[in-house]
Structures are given as structure tokens and as C-alpha cells.
Amino acid sequence: MxxxxxxxxxxxxxxxxxxxxRGVSVTxxxxxxxxxxxxxxxxxxxNSNGKEPPAYFRLNLSGLRAHTQLSPRDDSGWIGLGGHVEFAVDDHHFENLTARVKRLRSWGYGVNELTPAQAKELLPDVKLPENVRLIAHYTDEGYVYPEKYLGYVLGExxxxxxxxxxxxxxxxxxxxGEGAELTLSNGETLAVDKVVSAAGRWTRSLAALAGANVPVLEFTSPGDIVVGYLAVTNPLPVRLSRLIxxxxLNVRPAGGGRLMLQALDLDSTADPRxxxxxxxxxxxxxxxRLSEVMDGTEGAVIEKIMVGQRVMPEDGRTIAGPVPEMPWMYVVATHSGVTLAPYLGEAVAAEILGEQQEALDEFRLERFLVNHTYGTPYAPRKPGEQ
Known part of the structure; x- marks a missing residue:
């Protein structure tokens, strides 16, 4: 094949x-x-934090577990463990976080409530709000250095x-015939039995080349659901080994003592152009905001600001499966790409070889063709939001 x-x-x-x-001839x-x-x-x-409905929660949990099982535990690894700590201050966030912790516990997810003293042990340089109402520690969550993971799978x-x-x-x-022919920008053509689209935010335009309509949102104006700021600091003398x-402000280690910062309420002006x-x-x-959240950041400078562009199917949930009436074209598009990559790699490869994966059944393109979707797309959660 x-x-x-x-x-x-x-x-x-x-x-x-x-x-x-698995022996396939791959380009x-x-x-x-x-x-x-x-x-x-x-x-x-x-993470699989707040991912709904249950099928989407289970899918993301499989991705999280695949990362933790696959990544080496030495310097060649790409995963930062230690969990994720979330603080609730206002009433709305408190109510939301309380309900989310309860729901996640009922699903067997690793989450604990911390006292301020326990949180300070985990996060010695983080300034806890004096009026903090609830602190949740998601014990199994982490972050990935995507380039290190990408290097691993490309080498493989x-x-x-x-x-x-x-x-x-x-x-x-x-x-x-029963396959497809691709025309490439270098003038060459490539005949294959199957095409797998993993083109991210270019999914819609790639599928359109084959006459298919795959409903993945594209950037149209500043502050769209598909865009958001990230900032990276210089190396700083702070103690942080997990996400907060x-x-x-959301903060995570970015390697070499640097921190990656995210503040979703600022994304209203985000424009990749x-x-x-x-x-x-x-x-x-x-x-x-960093100075208000962490000690030891007096010498902080921003080294880089980026505008990330999210891969966002129209209903917010993963797409994985063949294009209806085009069994030779398989499409994967997901907002949870980093979490899901190691799991989807195995699952999609199996499906290409004829081994249907039941876990992907609720994420087929056919859902957009009938009177049933998971609902409208949603922006990444700000604190206190679902």
C-alpha cells in the first residue's frame, strides 16, 4: 500500500x-x-480537562496516557509532568471549578483540592491570591515540548x-482508480492508494482540491476563535515545574529557564498578520501580570510574542475518518493535536489498514451531514468558563 x-x-x-x-510505503x-x-x-x-462530551474526554485521556507512556524519562523526553494547578477567586469561577472537579473525579480523573499551604509547597514562587476560593491540582496533566516530540516521530x-x-x-x-493522484508544487505527480490529510488549519482548502467540504474554521478577523497570543520570557531564576x-495569567515552563505566558482575555486583538x-x-x-503572579521575575523581559492559530472544526471537536464517498481520502483535524498526536497516530494508521477504531466512531465527518452535532464551536476556556 x-x-x-x-x-x-x-x-x-x-x-x-x-x-x-507497519510496512506501508509512506510519503x-x-x-x-x-x-x-x-x-x-x-x-x-x-490534558482531558473539561473536554466534553464523554467520548471526547476519553479520546483526550487516551492521548494524555499515550504521551506519558511513550516519552523517555531522561533528557531525550519531551514531556513535563508534575500536573497543573488552577486557582479560583471570583464566585463564577469557584462554582465552575467546583462542578468540574466533581465531574472529573466521577470519571476517575486525577484531581485534588489543595489548601493554600499545600499549593505553596508545589509552587514556591507563585503568589497565591489572598482571596483564593478553591485550588485544584490535576495530578496527571503536563506540557509538551512539541519540537522534541516532532523530532522523535520524524526520526522514527x-x-x-x-x-x-x-x-x-x-x-x-x-x-x-480506487486511489488518488496528487499534483505537487514542484511539478511532480504522486499516485497513491490513500491520502491522509493532517493539514491543520489548511484542512478545508486541501480537501477542496479533491472536491470535498471539510468544515474547519479559518482565520477571518482579529480575535477570531482560532487565534491567540503566546509570549515567551528570557531565562528567569524562578521555581516552576508545572502549569498554572x-x-x-496562565504560565508554564518553556525550557532553559524561560516561561511561556498566555492570557486569553487579551486575545481579542490577536492577528497573525x-x-x-x-x-x-x-x-x-x-x-x-507575570510580576503579580510570580516572585523572582523582576528581571523578566519578553523575548518573543507569537500568534498561534488553532485547528478548529466547526463544532470544536476532533474530525477523524474517511471523506464520505471518497474512501481513499482520510481526514484528521483537531484542536487537541498536541494531546492526541501519539494516540491518533496509532489509531489512524490502524484504520488506514482496515482496522476500524471504535473510539473514533463519534468523530466522523458524517456527523456534519445529519441533524446532529456536538453544538457550536467554543473558545479556549478563560478561568471560570467551561
């Missing part, structure tokens, strides 16, 4: 590696450099014989 996987982010590269390991095609899309601008929080793909084409776009797709979600400079007013706002 010959398969073309389009998109060399964390999801596409994992699928290519798993297929190649992985990337229009830029590997990881240059959403993979390179992700907060990379791996190469070792298994996959061909990797970079700086090469797919500009045409047409059915050929506060009412004002106009990214603010590190020393902009936005950068100053990030630094002020």
Missing part, C-alpha cells in the same frame, strides 16, 4: 511514522518545514523508510 500523508506537524508526522513501521508532504504550522505556536498543554518515520518532502505543497488531488492557571513586537504594550501587559 502507498499512502501520502499531507502535513508534517505532530499529528501528520506521527501517522506517517506509525504507517511506515510525508509538508508545504513548509516540519512543525512550522500550529505545532510551532502551541501552548502544548496535554525516517528509520522505517518513509519519504519526507519539505517545502513542497499539494496543489491538486484527483481520484485515480490563574485569573490573570500583525504580531506585536516583544517590547510592545502587549508585552508590557504580560510582564505586569
Amino acid at each position: 502507498k499512502v501520502a500523508v499531507v502535513g508534517a506537524g505532530v499529528v501528520g508526522a506521527t501517522i506517517a511514522a506509525r504507517l511506515a513501521r 510525508l508532504i509538508e508545504q513548509g518545514n516540519p512543525g512550522s504550522g500550529t505545532t510551532s505556536t502551541s501552548y502544548a498543554w496535554i 518515520a525516517r528509520a522505517a523508510g518513509a519519504e519526507i518532502l519539505t517545502n513542497t505543497a499539494v496543489v491538486g488531488i484527483q481520484q485515480k 492557571t490563574s485569573p490573570w 500583525d504580531v506585536p513586537a516583544a517590547d510592545s504594550e502587549l508585552g508590557a501587559t504580560f510582564l505586569k
Whole structure:
């Protein structure tokens, strides 16, 4: 079997590696450099926190477990464990977090309520709000260094014989017999039995080349649901080994003593065509909030501001499955790409080889063709929101 996987982010590269390991002739095609899309601008929080309905919760939990089982525990590993701590201060957030903790516990998820003293032990340099109402510790969550994970699966793909084409776009797709023929930007054509679209935010336009409609949202204006700011600091002398979600700022280690910052209420101006400079007013706002959340940040400067572009199916949930009436074209698109990559890699490879995965049954494209969806898309949660 010959398969073309389009998109060399964390999801596409994992699928290519798993297929190649199972003896499939794989060509992985990337229009830029590997990881240059959403993979390179992700907060990379791996979790199943607040993911609903239950099928989506279970899917993300499988991804979280796959990361923790797969990642080496030495310097070659890509995962930061230690959990995630969330603080609730106002009434709305308190009520929401209380309900979420109860629900997650009932589903067997690792979450504890902490006293301020216990939280201070876990987060010695974090300034706990004096009026904190509830502190939740999600014990099994973590974060990923996406480039390290991507390097691992690309190496696995190469070792298994996959061909990797970079700086090469797919500009045409047409059915050929029971498979397809791809036209590439270098003028070459590629005949395959199956095409796997793992093109992230370019999913809709790639599918359209084959005459398919895959409902994945695209950026249209600043503050869209699909965009958000991330800021990275210089190396700082602070003690932080886990993620924190506060009412004002989300913070996680970014490697080498740096911190990655996220403040979802600031995303209303996010525009990938106009990214603010590190020393902009936005950068100053990030630094002020950081000083209010953590000790030891007096010398902090913002080294980089990014506008991440999320992969967002129209109903917010993962898409995984063949295009109806085009069994040769399999589409994967998900907002939870970093969390799900190791699990989806195995599951999609199995399906390409004819082994249907029941866990993916609720995430098929057919759901958009009948009078049933999971609802409207939702923005990433601010503290206190579902």
C-alpha cells in the first residue's frame, strides 16, 4: 500500500511514522518545514480537562496516557509532568471549578483540592491570591515540548523508510482508480492508494482540491476563535515545574529557564498578520501580570510574542475518518493535536489498514451531514468558563 500523508506537524508526522513501521510505503508532504504550522505556536498543554462530551474526554485521556507512556524519562523526553494547578477567586469561577472537579473525579480523573499551604509547597514562587476560593491540582496533566516530540516521530518515520518532502505543497488531488493522484508544487505527480490529510488549519482548502467540504474554521478577523497570543520570557531564576492557571495569567515552563505566558482575555486583538513586537504594550501587559503572579521575575523581559492559530472544526471537536464517498481520502483535524498526536497516530494508521477504531466512531465527518452535532464551536476556556 502507498499512502501520502499531507502535513508534517505532530499529528501528520506521527501517522506517517506509525504507517511506515507497519510496512506501508509512506510519503510525508509538508508545504513548509516540519512543525512550522500550529505545532510551532502551541501552548502544548496535554490534558482531558473539561473536554466534553464523554467520548471526547476519553479520546483526550487516551492521548494524555499515550504521551506519558511513550516519552523517555531522561533528557531525550519531551514531556513535563508534575500536573497543573488552577486557582479560583471570583464566585463564577469557584462554582465552575467546583462542578468540574466533581465531574472529573466521577470519571476517575486525577484531581485534588489543595489548601493554600499545600499549593505553596508545589509552587514556591507563585503568589497565591489572598482571596483564593478553591485550588485544584490535576495530578496527571503536563506540557509538551512539541519540537522534541516532532523530532522523535520524524526520526522514527525516517528509520522505517518513509519519504519526507519539505517545502513542497499539494496543489491538486484527483481520484485515480480506487486511489488518488496528487499534483505537487514542484511539478511532480504522486499516485497513491490513500491520502491522509493532517493539514491543520489548511484542512478545508486541501480537501477542496479533491472536491470535498471539510468544515474547519479559518482565520477571518482579529480575535477570531482560532487565534491567540503566546509570549515567551528570557531565562528567569524562578521555581516552576508545572502549569498554572490563574485569573490573570496562565504560565508554564518553556525550557532553559524561560516561561511561556498566555492570557486569553487579551486575545481579542490577536492577528497573525500583525504580531506585536516583544517590547510592545502587549508585552508590557504580560510582564505586569507575570510580576503579580510570580516572585523572582523582576528581571523578566519578553523575548518573543507569537500568534498561534488553532485547528478548529466547526463544532470544536476532533474530525477523524474517511471523506464520505471518497474512501481513499482520510481526514484528521483537531484542536487537541498536541494531546492526541501519539494516540491518533496509532489509531489512524490502524484504520488506514482496515482496522476500524471504535473510539473514533463519534468523530466522523458524517456527523456534519445529519441533524446532529456536538453544538457550536467554543473558545479556549478563560478561568471560570467551561
